[in-house]
Amino acid sequence: MSGYHWGSLAVQDRVGVREHAVHVGRSVTPYVKDVAAAFLAQQPHLVVGAADAAGLLWSSLLTGAPGFVRATGPDRIAVRGGLPEGDPLAEALASAGTRVGTLSLDPRTRRRMRLNGTLEVTGGGFAVSAEEVFANCPKYLQKRQPVALAAEGPGVVRRGRALTPGQERAVRAADTFFVATAAGARGADASHRGGLPGFVEVLSPTELAWPDYPGNAMFLTLGNLLTDPRAGLLFPDWESGALLQLSGRAETEFGEDGERRVRFRVDAVMESVHPGRLRWSTPEYSPANPAPHAPQGPVRPGPR
Structure with a gap:
């Protein structure tokens, strides 16, 4: 990529992976390659991260028949349809100029692709002008197969x-969640976190924590959190189609042994079950998943 912002650089330096991050960053492009376009056209859902009108960050999930997301140019994707009524990002995805991060993930093949950019409103939904496009490795992705559509649902269940x-x-019980973060002019980003059930700790009704497992060394999510602590989490119930969305603030803690943990404080909660959500099979867990365990030794905030 053309350059990491100071937050990502600070975390890379602290962990000692700057050289590797530079190498990995070369895979980031401002355009959609043919292989990425083909991948998008096969996917039945899309994770979107953005801020609502009040400035809260959220992660949301759009679902549709394969082809509802497609590349319409070298640096543009179009999305047919929108979010269900009541979703916290429904208004943001109907507003031109919204900075969005998107993530397309295929549980069948454990492949994923991220595309970040600026939203355009279209007649049948919205489009995104791409600024950053890149794939991620399959680490910590659980394999699942589609089962059926959730035919019924009451909509928003609880706020x-x-x-x-x-x-x-x-x-x-979650083995997967998605996290939206942002970094000023760099816009929004949507990323994936996975592990064995129990890898996300519930410290209280308003506080969660999870380990930051080794990844691609870019540290886009942790770098964003260093510049802007807002975050939006999305916990899908794969087997029922229900969604749990949380908005709040997060901070990275660094242990003496090199382990990292993210602590998240809840500001707002939305639970929903909408008709048309895709239901998936029980998972085949990734062989990369570490056994969940409590962090060892004292932890302290990351670099300021």
């Missing part, structure tokens, strides 16, 4: 400012 006991259980 709140803290997790209910049932929502706490859902978070503890």
Whole structure:
């Protein structure tokens, strides 16, 4: 990529992976390659991260028949349709100029692709002018197969400012979630986090924590959080089609042994079950998933 912002550079330096990050960053382009266009056209859903009108960051999920997301030019994708009524990003995805991060993930093949850019409103949905396009490795992705569409659902089930006991259980059982972050003029980003159930800790109804497992060394998410602590989490219930969306603030903690943990404080909660959501099979866990465990030794905030 043309250059990391200071937040990502600070984390790369602290972990000692700057040289590797420069190498990996060369894979980031401002255009959609043919192989990426073909991948997008096969996907039945798209994760989108952005800020709502109040400035809260959220991650949301769009679902449609394969082809509802497609490349319409070398640096542009079009998305047919929009978010269900009541979704916290429904208004943002109907507003031209919204900075969005998108993530297309295929549980069948454990492939994923990220595209970040600026939204344009279209007659049948929206488009995104690409600024950063890149693939990620399959680490920590669980393999699943599509089962059926969730034919019925009550829409938004519950809004709140803290997790209910049932929502706490859902978070503890999760093997996957998505996180939206942002960094000023660099715009928004949507990323994936995965692990064995229990890798996300519920510290209280308003506080979560999870380990930051070794990845591609770019540290886009942790770098964004260093510049802007806002974050939006999306926990999908793959088997029912339900969604749990959280908006709040996050901070990275660094242990003496080199381990990293992210602590997240909840500001807003939305739980929904919308008709048309795709239901998936039970997972085949990634062989890369570490066993969940409590962080060892003291932890302290990351570089300022």
